[in-house]
Amino acid sequence: MKVLIAVSxxxxxxxxxxxxxxxxxxxxxxxxxxxxxxxxxxxxxxxELCALAVNEAVDLVVCGGIDEVHYEYLMWKKIxxxxxxxxxxxxxxxxxADGLLAPNAIVRAAAQ
Amino acid sequence: MFQNANLSNxxxxxxxxVVLVDKNLSVSRMNRxxxxxTGRNNDEAAGIPADFILRTSLHxxxxxxxxxxxxxxxxxxxxxxxxxxxxxxxxxxxxxxxxSNSDDLLxxxxxxxxxxxxxxxxxxxxxxxxxxxxxxxxxxxxEVGEQIPVFAGxxxxxxxxxxxxxxxxxxxxxxxxxxxxxxxxFIKVNCGALPEPLLESELFGHVRGAFPGAxxxxxxxxxxxxxxxxxxxxxxxxxxTLQVKLLTVLDDGEFFSLGSTRKVAMKARIIAATGRDxxxxxxxxxxxxxxxxxxxxxxxxxxxLRERVEDIPLLxxxxxxxxxxxxxxxxxxxxxxxxxxxxxFPGNVRELRNIVEHAITxxxxxxxxxxxxxxxxxxxxxxxxxxxxWGRGQKTDASDAYGDGRNRSTKWDDVExxxxxxxxxKSRGKRSEAAKMLGWARSTLYRKLKHHGI
Numbered sequence: 001m002k003v004l005i006a007v008s009x010x011x012x013x014x015x016x017x018x019x020x021x022x023x024x025x026x027x028x029x030x031x032x033x034x035x036x037x038x039x040x041x042x043x044x045x046x047x048e049l050c051a052l053a054v055n056e057a058v059d060l061v062v063c064g065g066i067d068e069v070h071y072e073y074l075m076w077k078k079i080x081x082x083x084x085x086x087x088x089x090x091x092x093x094x095x096x097a098d099g100l101l102a103p104n105a106i107v108r109a110a111a112q
Numbered sequence: 113m114f115q116n117a118n119l120s121n122x123x124x125x126x127x128x129x130v131v132l133v134d135k136n137l138s139v140s141r142m143n144r145x146x147x148x149x150t151g152r153n154n155d156e157a158a159g160i161p162a163d164f165i166l167r168t169s170l171h172x173x174x175x176x177x178x179x180x181x182x183x184x185x186x187x188x189x190x191x192x193x194x195x196x197x198x199x200x201x202x203x204x205x206x207x208x209x210x211x212s213n214s215d216d217l218l219x220x221x222x223x224x225x226x227x228x229x230x231x232x233x234x235x236x237x238x239x240x241x242x243x244x245x246x247x248x249x250x251x252x253x254x255e256v257g258e259q260i261p262v263f264a265g266x267x268x269x270x271x272x273x274x275x276x277x278x279x280x281x282x283x284x285x286x287x288x289x290x291x292x293x294x295x296x297x298f299i300k301v302n303c304g305a306l307p308e309p310l311l312e313s314e315l316f317g318h319v320r321g322a323f324p325g326a327x328x329x330x331x332x333x334x335x336x337x338x339x340x341x342x343x344x345x346x347x348x349x350x351x352x353t354l355q356v357k358l359l360t361v362l363d364d365g366e367f368f369s370l371g372s373t374r375k376v377a378m379k380a381r382i383i384a385a386t387g388r389d390x391x392x393x394x395x396x397x398x399x400x401x402x403x404x405x406x407x408x409x410x411x412x413x414x415x416x417l418r419e420r421v422e423d424i425p426l427l428x429x430x431x432x433x434x435x436x437x438x439x440x441x442x443x444x445x446x447x448x449x450x451x452x453x454x455x456x457f458p459g460n461v462r463e464l465r466n467i468v469e470h471a472i473t474x475x476x477x478x479x480x481x482x483x484x485x486x487x488x489x490x491x492x493x494x495x496x497x498x499x500x501x502w503g504r505g506q507k508t509d510a511s512d513a514y515g516d517g518r519n520r521s522t523k524w525d526d527v528e529x530x531x532x533x534x535x536x537x538k539s540r541g542k543r544s545e546a547a548k549m550l551g552w553a554r555s556t557l558y559r560k561l562k563h564h565g566i
Contacts, residue, residue, distance in 0.1 A: 015169075072555045076558070083198075084151075086160060104151070106156055
C-alpha cells in the first residue's frame with residue numbers, strides 16, 4: 001500500500017492545503033519499507049498535492065486538517081484518507097502499520 | 113498557571129473561540145466555542161502546539177506571537193482556520209499577552225472572531241429588504257419573514273414545518289442570527305442521520321470509558337451549542353427513547369453525559385424542523401404528544417414552491433445573480449423560462465437553485481437556453497417525467513401530510529433516489545458525469561449518495 005503523508009518537519013502538517021512537504025512510503029502487511037521518498041513542493045497548494053497523490057497512484061493519504069473540497073476529491077479518486085491526525089509522522093506510521101491509526105487521532109511522541 | 117477553576121466560566125462567557133497558550137505556544141485552555149470550532153476538548157488539546165489544534169492560515173505561526181511575547185503588544189490579524197467540519201472559516205485573530213501580578217509573562221490569549229457572521233450582522237443592521245433576506249412576493253412567505261424577528265426576540269422552542277427544500281434550515285439560521293444568541297454557536301443535528309446509540313452520544317456527550325470505544329471525553333451537541341441554538345432537523349425521525357430524553361432535558365434544563373453522574377445545565381434554544389406531519393405521527397403513537405406540544409410553542413409553516421408560483425421568476429433572477437461570477441449576469445431565453453415556469457418543483461427552492469446553477473455552468477456565461485436545463489425537465493409532460501424518473505409508473509402512497517395535493521412531492525426523497533440511480537445508470541457509473549446530468553456539484557452527489565445509502 002502506497003501512503004502519502006503531508007508533513008511539517010517531523011510532524012504531520014496541521015493543514016493539507018498549506019503543506020509543502022510530503023513523504024511517500026510503502027506499507028505492507030504491517031511492515032514500513034525503509035526508504036521513504038521526501039518531496040518538497042514549490043508552494044503550498046492543495047490542488048497540487050491532490051494531483052501528486054493521483055499521479056503517484058497513492059492508496060492512502062494521512063494528513064492533519066483537510067478542507068471538504070480536497071477531501072471529497074481524494075475520496076472520489078478512491079484514495080482512502082485518514083485525516084485530522086496530530087503528532088509526529090513516524091509514530092503515526094507505526095500505528096498505521098499496526099492498523100491502529102484512526103482519523104482525528106492524537107499521536108504522542110514515543111518516550112525517549 | 114491557568115489552573116483556577118473559575119477561569120472556565122470567564123472564558124465560556126466570551127462570545128468567541130478563545131485559546132490560552134503558554135510561552136511555547138502549546139494549548140493550555142480553550143473555551144467551549146473553541147472546543148466546538150476545533151472538535152477537540154481541553155483534555156485532548158492540552159500541551160499540543162496550538163497551530164496543530166487551530167489549523168490556522170497564520171504561517172509561520174510563531175512569528176505572529178513574537179511582538180506579543182517579546183514586546184508584550186496586543187496584535188490582530190485576519191486569516192482563517194479549518195474547523196471540525198472541514199470548512200475554512202474566516203476569522204480575526206486577536207492575540208494578547210497574559211502576565212502575572214509580578215509582570216512575569218505567562219503566555220498569550222488568542223481570540224478568534226468568526227468573520228463569516230459579519231454579513232448577517234450587516235444585514236440585521238441595514239434591514240436589507242424588509243423581511244430579513246427572504247425573497248418572496250407571496251403573502252404566506254412574507255408573514256414568515258415578519259415572524260422571524262418576533263420569534264428571535266424570545267427563547268421559546270420553535271417548530272418549523274415544510275417539505276424538503278423549502279428552506280427550514282435557512283429560516284432557523286435566520287432566527288438564530290437575529291436573536292441575542294447570535295454570538296454563540298448554531299448547531300444542526302440531523303435526527304435521521306445516525307443510529308440511536310451514536311445519536312445519543314452526539315447529543316449528550318460521553319465521558320471516557322462510558323462504553324467500549326469511548327477513549328476520550330466528548331462534550332456533545334448540547335454542551336457545544338452553549339448559549340446558542342440547536343436545530344433538530346427531521347425531528348420526526350428521532351427514536352422514541354430519545355424523544356423521552358429530549359423531553360426531560362427540555363423540562364429540567366439539565367442533562368447527564370453518558371457515563372457521568374454530573375448534571376450539566378442546558379442553556380441552548382431549541383428549534384425543530386420536520387417535513388412530516390407530526391400531529392399524525394402523534395395520533396399513530398410514533399411521536400410523543402408531550403414532546404410535540406413542548407416543541408410546538410411557536411410554529412412556522414413554510415409553503416412549498418408550487419403554492420408561491422409568483423416567486424419563481426424572482427427566485428430565478430436571485431439565483432442567477434448568486435451564481436454569476438461577472439457583473440453581467442446571463443439570463444434564460446423565453447423558451448427555457450417557460451419550461452421552468454411550467455415545472456412543479458417537487459424539490460422546492462433547493463431544486464430551483466440547483467437547476468439554475470446547472471444552467472449557468474453549462475451555458476458558460478451565455479444566454480441560458482432549453483438545452484442548458486437538466487434533461488429530466490425536458491421529458492415531455494409532467495406525467496411522462498415522473499413515469500420516466502420512476503420507471504415503473506409508480507406515483508406515491510396516500511401519505512399526503514398537508515392534504516394539499518402534495519402527494520407526489522412528499523415522496524421527493526424517493527424521486528431523488530431514482531433520479532440518482534438513473535443518472536448513474538446512464539453515465540455507466542461515472543459519478544462526475546452523473547453529477548453533471550443532475551446539475552449538482554460532485555460534493556452534492558456524494559452527500560446524496562450517502563444519504564440514500566446508494
